[in-house]
Amino acid sequence: MLLSQARPLIGCCPLCAFAGVGKSSLVHLLCQNQVLGNPSWTVGCSVDVRIHDYKEGTPEEKTYYIELWDVGGSVGSATSVKSTRAVFYNLLNGIILVHDLTNKKSSQNLYRWSLEALNRDVAPTGVLVTNGDYDREQFADNQIPLLVIGTKLDQIPETKRNEVLTRTAFLAEDFNAEEINLDCTNPRYLAAGSSNAVKLSRFFDKVIEKRYFLRDGNQIPGFTERKRFGGGTLKSLHYD
Amino acid sequence: MSFLIDSSIMVTSQVLFFGFGWLFFMRQLFKDYEVRQYVVQVIFSVTFAFSCTMFELIIFEILGVLNSSSRYFHWKLNLCVILLILVFMVPFYIGYFVVSNIRLLHRQKLLFACVLWLTFMYFFWKLGDPFPILSPKHGILSIEQLISRVGVIGVTLMALLSGFGAVNCPYTYMSYFLRNVTDADILALERRLLQTMDMIVSKKKRIAVAHRTMFQRGEVHNKPTGFWGMIKSVTTSVAGSENLSLIQQEVDALEELSRQLFLETADLHATKERIEYSKTFQGKYFNFLGYFFSIYCVWKIFMATINIVFDRVGKTDPVTRGIEITVNYLGIQFDVKFWSQHISFILVGIIIVTSIRGLLITLTKFFYAISSSKSSNVIVLLLAQIMGMYFVSSVLLIRMSMPLEYRTIITEVLGELQFNFYHRWFDVIFLVSALSSILFLYLAHKQAPEKHMAL
Numbered sequence: 001m002l003l004s005q006a007r008p009l010i011g012c013c014p015l016c017a018f019a020g021v022g023k024s025s026l027v028h029l030l031c032q033n034q035v036l037g038n039p040s041w042t043v044g045c046s047v048d049v050r051i052h053d054y055k056e057g058t059p060e061e062k063t064y065y066i067e068l069w070d071v072g073g074s075v076g077s078a079t080s081v082k083s084t085r086a087v088f089y090n091l092l093n094g095i096i097l098v099h100d101l102t103n104k105k106s107s108q109n110l111y112r113w114s115l116e117a118l119n120r121d122v123a124p125t126g127v128l129v130t131n132g133d134y135d136r137e138q139f140a141d142n143q144i145p146l147l148v149i150g151t152k153l154d155q156i157p158e159t160k161r162n163e164v165l166t167r168t169a170f171l172a173e174d175f176n177a178e179e180i181n182l183d184c185t186n187p188r189y190l191a192a193g194s195s196n197a198v199k200l201s202r203f204f205d206k207v208i209e210k211r212y213f214l215r216d217g218n219q220i221p222g223f224t225e226r227k228r229f230g231g232g233t234l235k236s237l238h239y240d
Numbered sequence: 241m242s243f244l245i246d247s248s249i250m251v252t253s254q255v256l257f258f259g260f261g262w263l264f265f266m267r268q269l270f271k272d273y274e275v276r277q278y279v280v281q282v283i284f285s286v287t288f289a290f291s292c293t294m295f296e297l298i299i300f301e302i303l304g305v306l307n308s309s310s311r312y313f314h315w316k317l318n319l320c321v322i323l324l325i326l327v328f329m330v331p332f333y334i335g336y337f338v339v340s341n342i343r344l345l346h347r348q349k350l351l352f353a354c355v356l357w358l359t360f361m362y363f364f365w366k367l368g369d370p371f372p373i374l375s376p377k378h379g380i381l382s383i384e385q386l387i388s389r390v391g392v393i394g395v396t397l398m399a400l401l402s403g404f405g406a407v408n409c410p411y412t413y414m415s416y417f418l419r420n421v422t423d424a425d426i427l428a429l430e431r432r433l434l435q436t437m438d439m440i441v442s443k444k445k446r447i448a449v450a451h452r453t454m455f456q457r458g459e460v461h462n463k464p465t466g467f468w469g470m471i472k473s474v475t476t477s478v479a480g481s482e483n484l485s486l487i488q489q490e491v492d493a494l495e496e497l498s499r500q501l502f503l504e505t506a507d508l509h510a511t512k513e514r515i516e517y518s519k520t521f522q523g524k525y526f527n528f529l530g531y532f533f534s535i536y537c538v539w540k541i542f543m544a545t546i547n548i549v550f551d552r553v554g555k556t557d558p559v560t561r562g563i564e565i566t567v568n569y570l571g572i573q574f575d576v577k578f579w580s581q582h583i584s585f586i587l588v589g590i591i592i593v594t595s596i597r598g599l600l601i602t603l604t605k606f607f608y609a610i611s612s613s614k615s616s617n618v619i620v621l622l623l624a625q626i627m628g629m630y631f632v633s634s635v636l637l638i639r640m641s642m643p644l645e646y647r648t649i650i651t652e653v654l655g656e657l658q659f660n661f662y663h664r665w666f667d668v669i670f671l672v673s674a675l676s677s678i679l680f681l682y683l684a685h686k687q688a689p690e691k692h693m694a695l
Contacts, residue, residue: 031448044502046495047437049444051452065445069437080509084502087430088437103274 025184027070046070052204094145094207101150145206146177154183246310261288284624290322291631295592302585315653323386326628331360337617394633399666403673406537413530415518421511433501440494544667
């Protein structure tokens with residue numbers, strides 16, 4: 001019953017964040033529902049797959065694979081690393097921006113990350129012509145769903161929690177995105193039925209909608225040129 | 241009265257250096273991190289300030305600024321403070337921050353930090369045994385004991401960095417060594433990388449579906465744990481989990497491959513950028529410099545070998561020797577005293593400035609490469625320790641480049657160290673470091689084109 005309904009992937013979300021923020025733990029938590037025991041430095045990009053029920057609980061429920069691409073590194077990396085990373089931004093349907101709640105500077109870097117991921121197609125030579133300034137206009141007509149996740153919530157003392165949470169709320173508003181704050185070492189933050197879990201599945205639903213149902217009006221310029229990767233991923237992959 | 245004026249000048253300059261160190265820390269080192277422990281920033285800036293003051297005192301010595309007795313006093317004071325910081329404070333704080341990172345030992349932080357510090361002191365002391373650095377007439381707790389050991393570590397560091405830098409500099413500057421990289425190569429490698437990622441994704445999908453089926457069927461997927469679990473898993477095996485572990489192994493292998501491909505692609509991109517840079521005017525200038533530096537590097541290696549083989553110890557410094565040559569052989573007459581002072585000032589000044597700048601740049605690169613938000617404090621303190629030791633031993637070695645009349649103060653202040661030993665040690669380590677860097681770069685250079693061809 002599950003197998004016949006499983007649709008092939010698409011729903012490819014890169015996670016963009018600064019190094020040491022906890023993306024690998026987050027991905028592990030999202031995909032395996034388990035805490036990552038020994039996180040280590042991510043070189044390049046690692047992928048994990050999550051099975052998501054689109055429109056759960058309604059008669060139109062379908063099951064999809066969501067690929068979470070965890071792109072390692074920092075925004076200040078050498079241009080060579082940035083050009084290599086640009087390869088992974090090809091088929092993105094959604095972006096998850098991860099920042100460290102205990103480190104203010106990681107959230108300030110998120111603007112540069114989103115510019116890097118979104119502007120990829122503007123200059124196909126791989127040279128980003130931006131001065132890193134935040135421009136709201138660019139995000140106003142952005143069609144790609146964004147989600148902002150703050151990690152290491154447990155390491156913030158109770159007294160400071162309020163101001164940190166208000167700051168991150170402004171951040172998420174700037175991006176026109178939902179936000180989730182959690183601690184990757186504790187699965188109860190994403191327990192079924194909690195508000196975080198609801199936000200997460202709403203985000204994934206939006207990603208799937210953008211990919212499957214609104215394709216015609218929504219193509220990222222240059223999308224059809226990159227079909228060489230599109231071909232591989234659109235094969236229907238039924239499990240036996 | 242003049243002592244007070246001199247002291248106030250020294251204090252002002254120390255405050256200036258402290259401010260510079262503070263700015264450097266905030267703007268360069270910690271620009272991506274939040275400073276939560278101000279102790280670390282203070283220690284770093286203080287170490288930097290006192291190290292720079294030592295260099296300043298050398299310059300004052302050459303130029304004859306300030307009263308000679310107040311200079312001597314400040315030398316002694318400076319040295320004591322720096323040794324105090326390098327041997328007592330910084331190692332203790334390193335131990336403290338290392339311990340606070342480990343969650344288990346949170347309660348007894350101070351105790352374990354002291355234990356770590358005592359271990360450090362033990363090894364630090366033992367360091368002095370195999371080296372003939374002291375005459376036995378010195379007591380146990382004298383400045384000479386501490387300085388000699390700090391000097392050994394610092395000189396080793398200097399020689400290592402210097403050896404590697406001497407070889408690496410022409411290698412990076414000259415375009416002769418640049419491999420030929422075309423756009424097609426990069427595209428081919430990127431395609432391979434994405435294909436590998438696709439394979440990983442498809443395998444992970446199978447694993448995810450299998451997990452979900454088992455979960456829905458009510459089986460809890462648990463790996464056999466414990467002794468009896470292992471015995472059980474030998475006889476009865478769940479068919480699904482066997483398949484899964486096989487797929488998981490394939491995924492691990494593919495992930496390793498994808499990491500390698502990513503690094504290679506980044507390498508190719510970097511080479512392509514360098515090729516484009518070398519075609520610009522700046523690139524051509526650096527290329528020319530590279531030829532010059534390679535000759536310098538070969539000469540230095542040659543001199544180091546000669547020094548070791550013939551057990552030669554240079555008695556005269558380059559300034560006096562240069563003046564001797566010009567006066568005796570070339571017959572040009574000029575005021576020796578006046579010129580020797582100015583030339584040694586310029587020479588020593590250049591050496592100091594380039595070594596400070598070079599060290600700070602190397603430290604920054606190193607810091608960016610290995611730090612993470614957890615270990616940033618420990619790493620900065622380690623860098624402060626390295627910086628302090630480096631600067632102290634530069635003072636030791638710079639003595640060689642100064643004419644005799646300026647050397648006396650360093651000899652007086654640092655006590656009776658066997659300076660010749662340090663120079664010999666520097667030559668040995670420099671030679672070892674330069675030769676192994678040549679070997680290392682040769683191997684790295686050879687390997688890359690072959691991997692390239694195998695695409």
